[in-house]
Amino acid sequence: MIRVEEVSKSFGGIQAVNRCSFSIGRGSITGLIGPNGAGKTTLFNIVAGVIAPDSGRILLDEEDVTGLPPNRLFHKGLVRTFQIPHELSRMTVRENLMVVPPGQSGEQLFSALFAWGRVRREEEEVRHRVEDVLDFLQLGHVADELAGNLSGGQKKLLELGRTMMTDARVVLLDEPGAGVNRTLLGKLAESIQRLNRERGYTFCVIEHDMDLIARLCDPIVVMAQGSVIAEGSMEDIRRNDYVREAYLGGQVPAGGARP
Amino acid sequence: MEAYLVFFLTLAGIYAVLALALNLQWGLTGLFNFGISGFFAVGAYTAAILTTNPSPNHLGGFGLPFLVGAGAAMVAAGILAFAIGLVTIRLRTDYLAIATIGIAEIVRLVFMNEAWIGYGVRGIPGIPRPFSPDPVVFLGVVAVLLLLVFLALERLRRSPWGRVLRAIRENETASLAAGKNVLRFRLEAFVLGSMFMGLAGSLYAHFVGFISPEAFDPLYGTFLIWVMLIAGGSGNNKGALLGAFAIWVVWSGSEFLTGMLPPGLSTQASAVRILLIGLLLQVILLWRPEGLLKEERPALEKTRKK
Numbered sequence: 373m374i375r376v377e378e379v380s381k382s383f384g385g386i387q388a389v390n391r392c393s394f395s396i397g398r399g400s401i402t403g404l405i406g407p408n409g410a411g412k413t414t415l416f417n418i419v420a421g422v423i424a425p426d427s428g429r430i431l432l433d434e435e436d437v438t439g440l441p442p443n444r445l446f447h448k449g450l451v452r453t454f455q456i457p458h459e460l461s462r463m464t465v466r467e468n469l470m471v472v473p474p475g476q477s478g479e480q481l482f483s484a485l486f487a488w489g490r491v492r493r494e495e496e497e498v499r500h501r502v503e504d505v506l507d508f509l510q511l512g513h514v515a516d517e518l519a520g521n522l523s524g525g526q527k528k529l530l531e532l533g534r535t536m537m538t539d540a541r542v543v544l545l546d547e548p549g550a551g552v553n554r555t556l557l558g559k560l561a562e563s564i565q566r567l568n569r570e571r572g573y574t575f576c577v578i579e580h581d582m583d584l585i586a587r588l589c590d591p592i593v594v595m596a597q598g599s600v601i602a603e604g605s606m607e608d609i610r611r612n613d614y615v616r617e618a619y620l621g622g623q624v625p626a627g628g629a630r631p
Numbered sequence: 632m633e634a635y636l637v638f639f640l641t642l643a644g645i646y647a648v649l650a651l652a653l654n655l656q657w658g659l660t661g662l663f664n665f666g667i668s669g670f671f672a673v674g675a676y677t678a679a680i681l682t683t684n685p686s687p688n689h690l691g692g693f694g695l696p697f698l699v700g701a702g703a704a705m706v707a708a709g710i711l712a713f714a715i716g717l718v719t720i721r722l723r724t725d726y727l728a729i730a731t732i733g734i735a736e737i738v739r740l741v742f743m744n745e746a747w748i749g750y751g752v753r754g755i756p757g758i759p760r761p762f763s764p765d766p767v768v769f770l771g772v773v774a775v776l777l778l779l780v781f782l783a784l785e786r787l788r789r790s791p792w793g794r795v796l797r798a799i800r801e802n803e804t805a806s807l808a809a810g811k812n813v814l815r816f817r818l819e820a821f822v823l824g825s826m827f828m829g830l831a832g833s834l835y836a837h838f839v840g841f842i843s844p845e846a847f848d849p850l851y852g853t854f855l856i857w858v859m860l861i862a863g864g865s866g867n868n869k870g871a872l873l874g875a876f877a878i879w880v881v882w883s884g885s886e887f888l889t890g891m892l893p894p895g896l897s898t899q900a901s902a903v904r905i906l907l908i909g910l911l912l913q914v915i916l917l918w919r920p921e922g923l924l925k926e927e928r929p930a931l932e933k934t935r936k937k
Contacts (some may be wrong), residue, residue, distance in 0.1 A: 446808065452808055458804055458805035460805060463928075467928075470791075471794050471798045471806075478792060481823070484786070484790035488786070534805075
């Protein structure tokens, strides 16, 4: 589905990502883990089109999409969520979702002014889709609340909800579990699995919560110091000495800390 | 007194058009246009040149009808905004503010120094009022146009287009991630808002009958409109209307009062008026940071209607 080929990126003297290659299989929930500073977020931002790589390619269904801006990638079916929720605070939860669907004719200035009937019909459709998403995420009771007033966990759900308003094929989740309490976390994991099963979304998840990773992801890609050091199922990863040394419970190796 | 009331209402109406236009740019989209006076001036000069009788002192005039002049004023201001927008719309809010201040000053200086356009500081006199010289008729014209601008902007605000603008205002990164072509929307809002500012300029020219660069001082042309919008309620079109009228009451009311002072004092008092407006803005921002009227929530209204 997505292939990352030999991608590198440096910021000044720091080689954040160094010739990384891995792939995200269609229909998988691929986990991307690694200690802080491993380059996960940089790699993620490169795939999501926020920053351009120095070298290497990103392929989406064999199409080279390297360096396309996020709004173009969105229309190719690749969407993302943010680690720190990017909710539209002074808009209601409902509006946060309604703004997402692509191809709304009312977003054309001319139609917005003059094609009122058509715009209204489309709005009704979008409204129905929003109801479904709100039900799915159990956010119905806060639908008309300003998004800025939601709790941290609810904002995370809203992030996920926005991806459900798209025709996404691949969803990149940046730490969906960070700052979410246990109960809500279960709900979040369940939602992700359901979207994967029922809607066929492919997911790529960055996460520090190992329980969540173990529960959701297969395969798992491990990064350390800008490179991919292992790839495989949770079992493979757990058995991998190098990974254990770099990350899981082990001490950071002597050369691991950045100067 | 009645004459004064008509005068007052007409100017307030023209300011209301400006405040509504700024609300589209700042209130909905978060575009920091600090060069309102530039677009206002371009609109005024375009209308003046097109509708006055031929004169050796300035370009034209061409003696064309009012509506042609008003339309051309919108187009001219729109073209200027488009040209500026192509270059500056990528800038973050504060940088856009600086760029637009500069552009408004350039516009004013061009009209001041390029005397062939508008006779420099001596200005263009004899700009006719449409239909009838009666100020009451012209008040009607302003009222009708103000209503049209208000209805159009209200419709746009409630439309999906307006929703995207607000999304961009709230979070540009998230809007990009939702597939929106942020630059296109920002440019559209900037151009459309500036076109309405041009329209306001044409109304001003026809109302006063005489324009010179002095009239497009940033104080009157820009600062006062920002105060109106912020006081009335940024993001809310009714707030923009309310703010325009309320601040105009204070502004022209204080002029009325200082006019009654002895001559020596009244010049000093005019400086105090500016201070007064600034003070009023502070008070509003402290007590009602969202302005007199809060931003409305379209989704709520619709569910209530059902």
